[in-house]
Amino acid sequence: MNRTLNELVAEARESGTLEGLPQDHFIDGQYRPGTTEEHLETFDPGTGKPFARFAAGGESDIDRAVVAANRALREDWGKATPAQRSRVLTAIAQEVREHADRLAVVESLDSGKRLVEAQADVRGVIRTFEYYAGAADKIQGDSLPLGADYVGFTVEEPVGVAAQIIPWNYPVGTAARGIAPALAAGCAVVAKPAEQTPLSALLLAELAWRAGLPRGVLNVVTGTGAAAGAALVSHPDVHHITFTGSVATGQHVMRSAADNITRVLLELGGKSPVAVLADCDVEAALDGVLGAIYENAGQICSAGSRLIIERGLHDMFMDRLLQRIQKLRLGHGLANPDVGPVNSAQHLSRIDQHVSAAAGRGNLLLTGGKTVRPDSAPGGWFYAPTVIAAESAGDPVVQEEIFGPVLVVQKADDLDEVIALANGTDYALVAGIYTSDISKAYRFARQVDAGQVYINEYFAGGIEVPFGGNRKSGFGREKGLEGIKSYCKLKSVVAKI
Known part of the structure; x- marks a missing residue:
């Protein structure tokens, strides 16, 4: 039975942590230890003290996750209809709703943000999955006017495995705004949360699996940007990268992606x-x-x-x-x-x-x-x-x-x-x-x-409003129906009749 918000807050304030926090990667439908025994600590910014440990992933862990994601695309998830994907995203929204208090307290501990802000972020996660659940079976192409002797049309297909590099300022909210449209489009995901805030992405992956998302469709590998993040954005079997972070790191991501001609969406800084x-x-x-x-x-x-x-x-x-x-x-x-x-x-x-x-x-x-x-x-x-x-x-x-x-x-x-x-x-x-x-x-x-x-x-x-920047603030759009387009590739089909 879920504990109340007040009980969770009391435990966190008295003990400095919560019981049962994940310490391993989430790969192929379950928590799995890293290929090494190395762990890192995550700190509560309100106390300056560590309150949890998590696996320090690297290239081999990323490779396991990418292999699992590609296998999921060949198997259950790749064969799921848009309506089936919609039902799974709806179930994820409900699963998050049922565990919203715990997720918000963990987010507040990990990022330092006020509890009311963390609660609002979790409500945003629920709404994000609801929104893209409603969009999953409405991804459609166009007919092309080629005259009486031809039939032409376009098809929107999932781009494949989508990497998500998640920042520390809005860990669960940013994770959802990339993961939900990727799943709606039929992609599989490998996410790498910031090493300062690794926990909510792991919990979100677990909740998605509980809601019926097939194993391997959503994987989370924790660790540093230098070890896990760099391995993810340079992996040859990743087909798209969504990165949120600094301009300097975004430039490194683009250079790594260029080696494999991997598609990139960048949401970088601002001075708004x-x-x-x-x-x-x-x-x-x-x-x-x-x-x-x-x-x-x-x-x-x-x-x-x-x-x-x-x-x-x-x-x-x-x-x-x-x-x-x-x-x-x-x-x-x-x-x-x-x-x-x-x-x-x-x-x-x-x-x-x-x-x-x-x-x-x-x-x-x-x-x-x-x-x-x-x-x-x-x-x-x-x-x-x-x-x-x-x-x-x-x-x-x-x-x-x-x-x-x-x-x-x-x-x-x-x-x-x-x-x-x-x-x-x-x-x-x-x-x-x-x-x-x-x-x-x-x-x-x-x-x-x-x-x-x-x-x-x-x-x-x-979530209905497209979001993204120009110039050094990046390119591409998340949120809204525009957000799904990042995870689709357009195919044109023409037949002579």
């Missing part, structure tokens, strides 16, 4: 602008700006990390924004504070170095700018919610992704300058605008280079 015009609903804009940068402690590729504000509204808006920021409470994720920890000691140091360097170059630190130790979680990795007024549009604090609770503020005289500043980095993932003038909003949406634009609500939409 939130534009606030003088005619906006100020309360809505304040809420939106806060959520855009401080949700998940700012560790979101699409975080609204740049506030571009019209000069006439600037002083009043910033006074109110800073008052709200300075009241934010930090603490362990399971305690549901306003802001949780960052994911690792290494990342905490990286954020602090970014901010210290920015201040040293003359940018004005308005609040925060330091590591903190909350009384309720003195051993965790916390950074104060920070706001920096940028000295110039070309400063690294404007141009570089910090990936933490750090908001950079820029002023603009009018909409034209807002748009110019919004387009002023190498990234093009997301942009948002707050205004009561719909014409200005649509002009902003048309002229700003971004994969998605939010109007009067940051992070609006859900």
Whole structure:
């Protein structure tokens, strides 16, 4: 019988862990130890202490998983009808729903995010599998108008084995948004979660198998990027790679994929602008700006990390924004504070170095700018919610992704300058605008280079909305019906009659 959320939280807070967490890879329908006995530790960012061990996989483990995935395509899963795939995805959604509390607590422990955020992520997983369950039997081609003497049509076929390289900031959510459409299209999957957050992908694979997914269709190999990740993206029997992570690592993935001409989808970094015009609903804009940068402690590729504000509204808006920021409470994720920890000691140091360097170059630190130790979680990795007024549009604090609770503020005289500043980095993932003038909003949406634009609500939409970036933010789209296309290959058939 499933334990209640309160019971799971109490166990985690008292013991520092949960019983029964997986320690092995999930390959070919069951947990299997690695080919070596080496294990790594995963840490609770709210305490700075390890709470679980997991297998340190490598090339041989990846090869076992890829072999299992290819075999599944030749056997049960390759022969399943679209309707059968749909029923399995529906069953997975239900299985996740039944174990949602445990999955959310594990996700909070592993990533550090607030429990309410982890719960929302798990609800998103359920919705993702429901959505693609509904799409699995609607993947269809077109008829081609070739005249009376020919019949022509196209067929969408599964691309094959799809590799998933899963990041540490949204482990279970990002896993689902790649795995679900891949399964809906008829692919098999080998996933490699980040070494900082390995557990939720393993649990998701187990739940999928319990729901009736045939063995070998979904495999998870844990380990470092250098050992397991590199082996996966360079494997000759992998047919597609979905990677979410940094620009530098994405470049390595592309180079590895090139050797085997493997298809790649990249969702990389961002330095996304939130534009606030003088005619906006100020309360809505304040809420939106806060959520855009401080949700998940700012560790979101699409975080609204740049506030571009019209000069006439600037002083009043910033006074109110800073008052709200300075009241934010930090603490362990399971305690549901306003802001949780960052994911690792290494990342905490990286954020602090970014901010210290920015201040040293003359940018004005308005609040925060330091590591903190909350009384309720003195051993965790916390950074104060920070706001920096940028000295110039070309400063690294404007141009570089910090990936933490750090908001950079820029002023603009009018909409034209807002748009110019919004387009002023190498990234093009997301942009948002707050205004009561719909014409200005649509002009902003048309002229700003971004994969998605939010109007009067940051992070609006859900699994139905295609997501992805341009320029150094990557290419390809996940989510929505566009997300299935990444896992299909188009075949054209023409017959003379």
